[in-house]
Amino acid sequence: VEGLMNKVGGKTTVVKSGQMKDAGSPFRGMSEEEKQLFQKIIDEHYEKFLKVVAARKENGPSLEEIRKLTDGRVYTAEQALELGLVDKVGYFQTALDEVLSRAGLKEARVVAYTYYPKRQNNLYATSLAGTEFMSEPVEKIVSGLKSGFYYLWLPAL
Template identity: 50%
Template sequence: MKKSHVIIAVVIVATLLLLFAMSVQIARLVLGDGVINSSGDGIGYVEVKGPILDSGETVKQLAEMRKKTNVKAVVLRIESPGGVIGPSQEIYAAVKKLAKTKKVVVSMGSVAASGGYHVAIPAAVIYANPGTITGSIGVLMKLSNVEGLMDKVGMKAFTLKSGKFKDTGSPVRPLTDEDKALLQGVIGNLHEQFVKAVAESRKLPVEEVRRLADGRVYTGEQALALRLVDRLGTLEDAVEEAGRLAGIKGEPTLIMPPKKRKFLRELLLEEVSGIFSAAARRDGGFSVNYELDSSMGDTAR
Protein backbone atom coordinates (compact mmCIF):
# COMPACT_ATOMS: atom_id res chain seq x y z
CA MET A 1 0.00 0.00 0.00
CA LYS A 2 1.31 3.42 -0.92
CA LYS A 3 2.30 5.80 1.84
CA SER A 4 -0.27 8.34 0.63
CA HIS A 5 -3.02 5.73 0.92
CA VAL A 6 -1.98 4.97 4.50
CA ILE A 7 -2.11 8.65 5.40
CA ILE A 8 -5.57 9.01 3.84
CA ALA A 9 -6.80 5.93 5.74
CA VAL A 10 -5.50 7.32 9.04
CA VAL A 11 -7.18 10.67 8.41
CA ILE A 12 -10.49 8.96 7.60
CA VAL A 13 -10.35 6.82 10.77
CA ALA A 14 -9.45 9.84 12.90
CA THR A 15 -12.30 11.83 11.38
CA LEU A 16 -14.79 9.02 12.04
CA LEU A 17 -13.64 8.73 15.67
CA LEU A 18 -13.98 12.49 16.11
CA LEU A 19 -17.49 12.45 14.63
CA PHE A 20 -18.43 9.57 16.93
CA ALA A 21 -17.15 11.45 20.00
CA MET A 22 -19.05 14.56 18.95
CA SER A 23 -22.26 12.55 18.46
CA VAL A 24 -21.93 11.09 21.96
CA GLN A 25 -21.54 14.58 23.45
CA ILE A 26 -24.53 15.88 21.49
CA ALA A 27 -26.61 12.90 22.66
CA ARG A 28 -25.70 13.66 26.25
CA LEU A 29 -26.70 17.29 25.86
CA VAL A 30 -30.00 16.45 24.18
CA LEU A 31 -31.00 13.41 26.22
CA GLY A 32 -29.31 14.18 29.51
CA ASP A 33 -26.92 11.95 31.41
CA GLY A 34 -29.61 9.76 32.86
CA VAL A 35 -30.87 9.43 36.43
CA ILE A 36 -28.70 8.01 39.20
CA ASN A 37 -31.19 7.14 41.88
CA SER A 38 -32.23 4.69 44.51
CA SER A 39 -35.59 3.29 45.58
CA GLY A 40 -34.40 2.76 49.16
CA ASP A 41 -33.80 5.30 51.91
CA GLY A 42 -30.78 7.50 51.46
CA ILE A 43 -29.25 10.96 51.39
CA GLY A 44 -30.19 13.43 48.69
CA TYR A 45 -27.38 15.17 46.85
CA VAL A 46 -27.65 18.56 45.11
CA GLU A 47 -24.86 20.67 43.63
CA VAL A 48 -24.47 24.42 43.18
CA LYS A 49 -21.56 24.84 40.78
CA GLY A 50 -20.14 27.89 39.10
CA PRO A 51 -21.49 31.44 39.05
CA ILE A 52 -25.12 31.66 40.18
CA LEU A 53 -26.87 33.18 37.18
CA ASP A 54 -30.14 31.23 37.22
CA SER A 55 -31.95 29.45 40.04
CA GLY A 56 -34.53 27.38 38.16
CA GLU A 57 -32.87 23.97 37.97
CA THR A 58 -31.40 24.09 41.50
CA VAL A 59 -34.71 25.18 43.05
CA LYS A 60 -36.46 22.37 41.18
CA GLN A 61 -33.96 19.78 42.44
CA LEU A 62 -34.31 21.00 46.04
CA ALA A 63 -38.11 20.79 45.74
CA GLU A 64 -37.85 17.22 44.45
CA MET A 65 -35.64 16.27 47.40
CA ARG A 66 -38.20 17.79 49.75
CA LYS A 67 -41.00 15.69 48.25
CA LYS A 68 -39.17 12.34 48.02
CA THR A 69 -40.11 10.22 51.04
CA ASN A 70 -36.99 8.05 50.70
CA VAL A 71 -34.72 11.10 51.01
CA LYS A 72 -34.04 11.36 54.72
CA ALA A 73 -31.54 14.25 54.62
CA VAL A 74 -29.79 16.28 51.93
CA VAL A 75 -26.17 17.18 51.23
CA LEU A 76 -25.75 20.46 49.35
CA ARG A 77 -22.35 20.66 47.68
CA ILE A 78 -21.32 24.23 46.88
CA GLU A 79 -18.54 25.19 44.49
CA SER A 80 -19.44 28.77 43.61
CA PRO A 81 -17.96 32.28 43.84
CA GLY A 82 -21.45 33.79 43.95
CA GLY A 83 -23.50 35.48 41.29
CA VAL A 84 -26.65 37.47 40.68
CA ILE A 85 -28.62 38.46 43.78
CA GLY A 86 -32.13 37.41 42.74
CA PRO A 87 -31.25 33.78 41.88
CA SER A 88 -29.05 33.53 45.00
CA GLN A 89 -31.98 34.62 47.16
CA GLU A 90 -34.31 32.14 45.43
CA ILE A 91 -31.94 29.22 46.09
CA TYR A 92 -31.50 30.43 49.68
CA ALA A 93 -35.31 30.41 50.11
CA ALA A 94 -35.54 26.89 48.63
CA VAL A 95 -32.83 25.59 50.98
CA LYS A 96 -34.56 27.26 53.92
CA LYS A 97 -37.88 25.63 52.97
CA LEU A 98 -36.22 22.22 52.62
CA ALA A 99 -34.48 22.62 55.98
CA LYS A 100 -37.87 22.91 57.72
CA THR A 101 -38.66 19.27 56.95
CA LYS A 102 -35.28 17.58 56.43
CA LYS A 103 -31.75 18.06 57.69
CA VAL A 104 -29.53 19.85 55.19
CA VAL A 105 -25.75 19.52 55.42
CA VAL A 106 -23.57 21.80 53.30
CA SER A 107 -20.20 20.77 51.94
CA MET A 108 -18.08 23.68 50.67
CA GLY A 109 -15.50 22.94 48.00
CA SER A 110 -12.66 25.23 46.99
CA VAL A 111 -14.88 28.32 47.05
CA ALA A 112 -18.33 29.07 48.48
CA ALA A 113 -18.31 32.83 48.76
CA SER A 114 -20.75 35.70 48.48
CA GLY A 115 -23.91 34.24 46.86
CA GLY A 116 -22.27 30.83 47.29
CA TYR A 117 -22.19 31.49 51.03
CA HIS A 118 -25.70 32.97 51.04
CA VAL A 119 -27.29 29.75 49.73
CA ALA A 120 -25.46 27.71 52.39
CA ILE A 121 -26.58 29.46 55.55
CA PRO A 122 -30.00 27.83 56.14
CA ALA A 123 -28.31 24.41 56.52
CA ALA A 124 -28.27 22.55 59.83
CA VAL A 125 -24.51 21.98 59.52
CA ILE A 126 -21.98 23.70 57.24
CA TYR A 127 -18.71 21.91 56.46
CA ALA A 128 -15.76 23.74 54.89
CA ASN A 129 -12.27 22.59 54.05
CA PRO A 130 -9.53 24.43 55.97
CA GLY A 131 -8.55 26.14 52.72
CA THR A 132 -12.04 26.84 51.39
CA ILE A 133 -12.51 30.47 50.36
CA THR A 134 -15.79 31.69 51.81
CA GLY A 135 -17.38 34.80 53.27
CA SER A 136 -17.23 37.81 50.93
CA ILE A 137 -20.50 39.03 52.45
CA GLY A 138 -21.17 42.06 50.36
CA VAL A 139 -22.69 43.54 47.21
CA LEU A 140 -20.87 44.72 44.12
CA MET A 141 -21.89 46.92 41.19
CA LYS A 142 -19.54 47.56 38.28
CA LEU A 143 -20.02 50.40 35.80
CA SER A 144 -18.01 51.52 32.80
CA ASN A 145 -17.69 54.82 30.97
CA VAL A 146 -16.66 54.92 27.31
CA GLU A 147 -17.03 58.65 26.59
CA GLY A 148 -13.29 59.09 26.05
CA LEU A 149 -13.18 56.22 23.58
CA MET A 150 -16.20 57.55 21.68
CA ASP A 151 -14.62 61.00 21.42
CA LYS A 152 -11.51 59.46 19.88
CA VAL A 153 -13.50 57.68 17.16
CA GLY A 154 -15.87 60.61 16.59
CA MET A 155 -19.03 58.99 17.92
CA LYS A 156 -21.86 60.76 19.72
CA ALA A 157 -24.66 59.24 21.78
CA PHE A 158 -28.14 60.66 22.45
CA THR A 159 -30.60 59.44 25.06
CA LEU A 160 -34.32 60.13 25.41
CA LYS A 161 -35.73 59.23 28.81
CA SER A 162 -38.88 59.49 30.90
CA GLY A 163 -37.12 60.52 34.11
CA LYS A 164 -33.73 61.83 35.19
CA PHE A 165 -32.64 58.50 36.70
CA LYS A 166 -33.75 56.25 33.83
CA ASP A 167 -30.27 56.16 32.27
CA THR A 168 -28.35 55.97 35.55
CA GLY A 169 -25.28 53.85 34.93
CA SER A 170 -25.13 54.68 31.23
CA PRO A 171 -21.60 54.25 29.83
CA VAL A 172 -21.98 57.34 27.66
CA ARG A 173 -22.34 59.91 30.42
CA PRO A 174 -20.66 60.44 33.79
CA LEU A 175 -22.41 59.57 37.04
CA THR A 176 -23.81 62.58 38.85
CA ASP A 177 -23.69 62.90 42.62
CA GLU A 178 -27.40 62.10 42.65
CA ASP A 179 -26.78 58.96 40.59
CA LYS A 180 -24.08 57.82 42.98
CA ALA A 181 -26.30 58.43 46.03
CA LEU A 182 -29.16 56.53 44.40
CA LEU A 183 -27.05 53.50 43.48
CA GLN A 184 -25.28 53.48 46.83
CA GLY A 185 -28.70 53.39 48.51
CA VAL A 186 -29.68 50.35 46.45
CA ILE A 187 -26.42 48.59 47.29
CA GLY A 188 -26.81 49.47 50.98
CA ASN A 189 -30.31 48.00 51.10
CA LEU A 190 -29.26 44.79 49.36
CA HIS A 191 -26.26 44.47 51.67
CA GLU A 192 -28.47 44.87 54.72
CA GLN A 193 -30.74 42.08 53.43
CA PHE A 194 -27.69 39.82 53.16
CA VAL A 195 -26.45 40.75 56.65
CA LYS A 196 -29.84 40.05 58.24
CA ALA A 197 -30.13 36.70 56.46
CA VAL A 198 -26.72 35.64 57.81
CA ALA A 199 -27.51 36.86 61.33
CA GLU A 200 -30.85 35.01 61.39
CA SER A 201 -29.58 31.75 59.89
CA ARG A 202 -26.31 31.58 61.84
CA LYS A 203 -27.89 32.89 65.06
CA LEU A 204 -25.38 35.70 65.34
CA PRO A 205 -25.91 39.30 66.49
CA VAL A 206 -26.60 41.61 63.54
CA GLU A 207 -23.86 44.01 64.63
CA GLU A 208 -21.33 41.18 64.71
CA VAL A 209 -22.28 40.13 61.19
CA ARG A 210 -22.04 43.74 59.99
CA ARG A 211 -18.49 43.85 61.32
CA LEU A 212 -17.62 40.71 59.33
CA ALA A 213 -19.54 41.75 56.23
CA ASP A 214 -17.20 44.24 54.63
CA GLY A 215 -16.68 42.08 51.55
CA ARG A 216 -13.53 40.32 52.74
CA VAL A 217 -13.02 36.60 52.20
CA TYR A 218 -12.15 34.07 54.88
CA THR A 219 -10.52 30.66 54.81
CA GLY A 220 -12.46 27.72 56.17
CA GLU A 221 -10.40 27.86 59.36
CA GLN A 222 -11.07 31.57 59.83
CA ALA A 223 -14.78 31.11 59.08
CA LEU A 224 -15.00 28.38 61.71
CA ALA A 225 -13.48 30.66 64.36
CA LEU A 226 -15.98 33.37 63.39
CA ARG A 227 -18.93 30.91 63.49
CA LEU A 228 -19.70 31.41 59.81
CA VAL A 229 -19.33 27.63 59.34
CA ASP A 230 -19.75 24.76 61.80
CA ARG A 231 -17.03 22.21 61.09
CA LEU A 232 -13.97 21.51 59.00
CA GLY A 233 -14.27 18.47 56.79
CA THR A 234 -14.64 16.98 53.35
CA LEU A 235 -17.62 16.02 51.24
CA GLU A 236 -17.34 12.51 52.65
CA ASP A 237 -17.58 13.92 56.18
CA ALA A 238 -20.70 15.87 55.19
CA VAL A 239 -22.34 12.75 53.75
CA GLU A 240 -21.57 10.78 56.91
CA GLU A 241 -22.97 13.60 59.07
CA ALA A 242 -26.16 13.69 57.00
CA GLY A 243 -26.50 9.93 57.48
CA ARG A 244 -26.13 10.28 61.24
CA LEU A 245 -28.68 13.10 61.39
CA ALA A 246 -31.09 10.98 59.34
CA GLY A 247 -30.58 7.91 61.55
CA ILE A 248 -29.20 5.81 58.70
CA LYS A 249 -26.90 3.01 59.83
CA GLY A 250 -23.82 2.24 57.79
CA GLU A 251 -22.75 4.06 54.65
CA PRO A 252 -25.69 6.06 53.30
CA THR A 253 -26.82 5.76 49.69
CA LEU A 254 -26.70 8.97 47.67
CA ILE A 255 -29.91 9.83 45.85
CA MET A 256 -29.23 12.11 42.90
CA PRO A 257 -31.80 14.40 41.30
CA PRO A 258 -32.73 13.67 37.68
CA LYS A 259 -30.67 15.79 35.34
CA LYS A 260 -32.46 18.20 33.11
CA ARG A 261 -32.92 16.96 29.55
CA LYS A 262 -31.97 19.63 27.07
CA PHE A 263 -33.34 19.66 23.56
CA LEU A 264 -31.62 21.27 20.60
CA ARG A 265 -34.07 24.17 20.65
CA GLU A 266 -33.18 24.94 24.28
CA LEU A 267 -29.46 24.68 23.57
CA LEU A 268 -29.75 27.11 20.67
CA LEU A 269 -31.83 29.53 22.75
CA GLU A 270 -29.29 29.39 25.58
CA GLU A 271 -26.47 30.11 23.15
CA VAL A 272 -28.33 33.06 21.61
CA SER A 273 -29.25 34.35 25.07
CA GLY A 274 -25.63 34.18 26.13
CA ILE A 275 -24.54 36.15 23.08
CA PHE A 276 -27.11 38.88 23.72
CA SER A 277 -26.23 39.01 27.45
CA ALA A 278 -22.55 39.46 26.61
CA ALA A 279 -23.43 42.17 24.10
CA ALA A 280 -25.60 43.95 26.67
CA ARG A 281 -22.72 43.97 29.14
CA ARG A 282 -20.38 45.36 26.50
CA ASP A 283 -22.92 48.05 25.64
CA GLY A 284 -23.06 49.29 29.20
CA GLY A 285 -25.80 47.25 30.85
CA PHE A 286 -25.09 46.76 34.53
CA SER A 287 -26.19 44.39 37.25
CA VAL A 288 -25.80 44.15 41.00
CA ASN A 289 -24.15 40.93 42.12
CA TYR A 290 -23.03 38.85 45.06
CA GLU A 291 -19.82 37.49 43.51
CA LEU A 292 -16.24 37.90 44.53
CA ASP A 293 -14.50 40.61 42.52
CA SER A 294 -13.09 39.29 39.25
CA SER A 295 -9.66 40.60 40.19
CA MET A 296 -9.66 37.83 42.81
CA GLY A 297 -10.74 35.20 40.31
CA ASP A 298 -14.33 35.54 41.41
CA THR A 299 -17.52 37.57 40.81
CA ALA A 300 -20.03 39.70 42.85
CA ARG A 301 -22.13 38.46 45.83
Protein backbone atom coordinates in the same frame (compact mmCIF):
# COMPACT_ATOMS: atom_id res chain seq x y z
CA VAL B 1 -15.47 55.09 29.06
CA GLU B 2 -16.79 58.66 28.98
CA GLY B 3 -13.27 60.12 29.13
CA LEU B 4 -12.02 57.83 26.37
CA MET B 5 -15.00 58.70 24.18
CA ASN B 6 -14.26 62.41 24.64
CA LYS B 7 -10.58 61.86 23.86
CA VAL B 8 -11.21 60.03 20.59
CA GLY B 9 -14.22 62.11 19.61
CA GLY B 10 -16.76 59.34 20.04
CA LYS B 11 -20.40 60.11 20.77
CA THR B 12 -23.34 58.13 22.00
CA THR B 13 -27.00 58.83 21.46
CA VAL B 14 -29.43 57.42 23.98
CA VAL B 15 -33.07 56.87 23.12
CA LYS B 16 -35.07 55.81 26.16
CA SER B 17 -38.57 55.57 27.52
CA GLY B 18 -37.87 56.74 31.07
CA GLN B 19 -35.49 59.01 32.94
CA MET B 20 -33.63 56.13 34.64
CA LYS B 21 -33.59 53.67 31.72
CA ASP B 22 -29.85 54.19 31.14
CA ALA B 23 -28.90 54.46 34.81
CA GLY B 24 -25.31 53.36 35.30
CA SER B 25 -24.36 53.82 31.66
CA PRO B 26 -20.57 53.71 31.22
CA PHE B 27 -20.80 56.39 28.54
CA ARG B 28 -21.43 59.23 30.99
CA GLY B 29 -20.91 60.10 34.61
CA MET B 30 -23.44 58.88 37.16
CA SER B 31 -25.90 61.45 38.45
CA GLU B 32 -26.45 61.93 42.19
CA GLU B 33 -29.95 60.46 41.80
CA GLU B 34 -28.50 57.33 40.15
CA LYS B 35 -25.88 56.96 42.89
CA GLN B 36 -28.61 57.13 45.53
CA LEU B 37 -30.73 54.60 43.64
CA PHE B 38 -27.90 52.05 43.35
CA GLN B 39 -26.72 52.67 46.91
CA LYS B 40 -30.23 52.00 48.22
CA ILE B 41 -30.36 48.68 46.34
CA ILE B 42 -26.93 47.68 47.66
CA ASP B 43 -27.81 48.69 51.22
CA GLU B 44 -31.04 46.66 51.17
CA HIS B 45 -29.26 43.53 49.93
CA TYR B 46 -26.44 44.01 52.43
CA GLU B 47 -28.92 44.22 55.32
CA LYS B 48 -30.67 41.04 54.12
CA PHE B 49 -27.29 39.28 53.95
CA LEU B 50 -26.38 40.39 57.48
CA LYS B 51 -29.68 39.12 58.88
CA VAL B 52 -29.34 35.74 57.15
CA VAL B 53 -25.81 35.25 58.51
CA ALA B 54 -26.77 36.42 62.02
CA ALA B 55 -29.92 34.26 62.20
CA ARG B 56 -28.36 30.99 61.13
CA LYS B 57 -27.04 29.88 64.54
CA GLU B 58 -27.38 30.94 68.17
CA ASN B 59 -23.70 30.87 69.14
CA GLY B 60 -22.46 32.75 66.08
CA PRO B 61 -21.34 36.36 65.90
CA SER B 62 -23.87 39.11 66.61
CA LEU B 63 -25.30 41.34 63.91
CA GLU B 64 -22.89 44.12 64.90
CA GLU B 65 -19.89 41.76 64.87
CA ILE B 66 -20.89 40.54 61.43
CA ARG B 67 -21.30 44.13 60.25
CA LYS B 68 -17.69 44.87 61.32
CA LEU B 69 -16.39 41.76 59.52
CA THR B 70 -18.27 42.37 56.27
CA ASP B 71 -16.54 45.50 55.07
CA GLY B 72 -16.07 44.37 51.48
CA ARG B 73 -13.00 42.21 51.89
CA VAL B 74 -12.91 38.65 50.58
CA TYR B 75 -12.45 35.77 53.02
CA THR B 76 -11.29 32.27 52.20
CA ALA B 77 -13.62 29.48 53.28
CA GLU B 78 -11.34 28.66 56.20
CA GLN B 79 -11.21 32.30 57.34
CA ALA B 80 -15.01 32.59 57.14
CA LEU B 81 -15.34 29.40 59.22
CA GLU B 82 -12.88 30.68 61.84
CA LEU B 83 -14.76 34.00 62.06
CA GLY B 84 -18.12 32.24 62.45
CA LEU B 85 -19.52 33.53 59.15
CA VAL B 86 -20.21 29.99 57.88
CA ASP B 87 -21.08 26.75 59.67
CA LYS B 88 -19.07 24.34 57.58
CA VAL B 89 -16.69 24.21 54.63
CA GLY B 90 -17.42 21.73 51.88
CA TYR B 91 -18.52 21.08 48.36
CA PHE B 92 -21.78 20.02 46.71
CA GLN B 93 -21.57 16.49 48.11
CA THR B 94 -21.00 17.88 51.62
CA ALA B 95 -24.19 19.94 51.33
CA LEU B 96 -26.12 16.99 49.91
CA ASP B 97 -24.95 14.75 52.76
CA GLU B 98 -26.10 17.39 55.27
CA VAL B 99 -29.54 17.60 53.65
CA LEU B 100 -29.88 13.80 53.70
CA SER B 101 -28.86 13.69 57.35
CA ARG B 102 -31.31 16.41 58.41
CA ALA B 103 -34.11 14.79 56.43
CA GLY B 104 -33.34 11.37 57.89
CA LEU B 105 -32.74 9.84 54.46
CA LYS B 106 -30.07 7.39 53.36
CA GLU B 107 -30.13 8.41 49.72
CA ALA B 108 -31.76 10.84 47.35
CA ARG B 109 -31.74 11.58 43.67
CA VAL B 110 -30.77 15.11 42.71
CA VAL B 111 -32.67 16.35 39.68
CA ALA B 112 -31.55 19.51 37.93
CA TYR B 113 -33.83 21.15 35.41
CA THR B 114 -31.96 23.30 32.93
CA TYR B 115 -33.38 25.77 30.47
CA TYR B 116 -31.17 26.85 27.60
CA PRO B 117 -32.62 30.01 26.10
CA LYS B 118 -31.65 31.10 22.62
CA ARG B 119 -28.24 32.76 22.86
CA GLN B 120 -28.02 36.44 22.21
CA ASN B 121 -25.54 37.70 19.66
CA ASN B 122 -22.99 39.58 21.71
CA LEU B 123 -19.27 39.60 22.40
CA TYR B 124 -19.42 37.03 25.21
CA ALA B 125 -21.95 34.56 23.80
CA THR B 126 -20.38 34.38 20.35
CA SER B 127 -16.83 33.54 21.42
CA LEU B 128 -17.80 29.89 21.96
CA ALA B 129 -20.98 29.85 19.89
CA GLY B 130 -21.81 26.52 18.36
CA THR B 131 -19.44 24.57 20.57
CA GLU B 132 -20.46 21.77 22.87
CA PHE B 133 -19.09 23.83 25.78
CA MET B 134 -22.08 26.18 25.65
CA SER B 135 -24.63 23.40 26.24
CA GLU B 136 -22.88 21.64 29.11
CA PRO B 137 -24.23 21.94 32.67
CA VAL B 138 -22.13 24.14 34.95
CA GLU B 139 -21.10 21.17 37.12
CA LYS B 140 -19.56 19.41 34.12
CA ILE B 141 -17.73 22.54 32.92
CA VAL B 142 -16.37 23.39 36.36
CA SER B 143 -15.13 19.86 37.06
CA GLY B 144 -12.64 20.19 34.19
CA LEU B 145 -11.24 23.57 35.24
CA LYS B 146 -8.02 24.05 37.14
CA SER B 147 -8.14 25.92 40.43
CA GLY B 148 -8.32 29.69 40.15
CA PHE B 149 -10.73 32.61 40.15
CA TYR B 150 -13.59 32.56 37.66
CA TYR B 151 -16.83 34.41 37.09
CA LEU B 152 -20.12 33.16 35.74
CA TRP B 153 -21.86 35.43 33.28
CA LEU B 154 -25.47 34.70 32.37
CA PRO B 155 -26.34 36.67 29.23
CA ALA B 156 -30.01 35.68 29.33
CA LEU B 157 -30.70 37.39 32.65
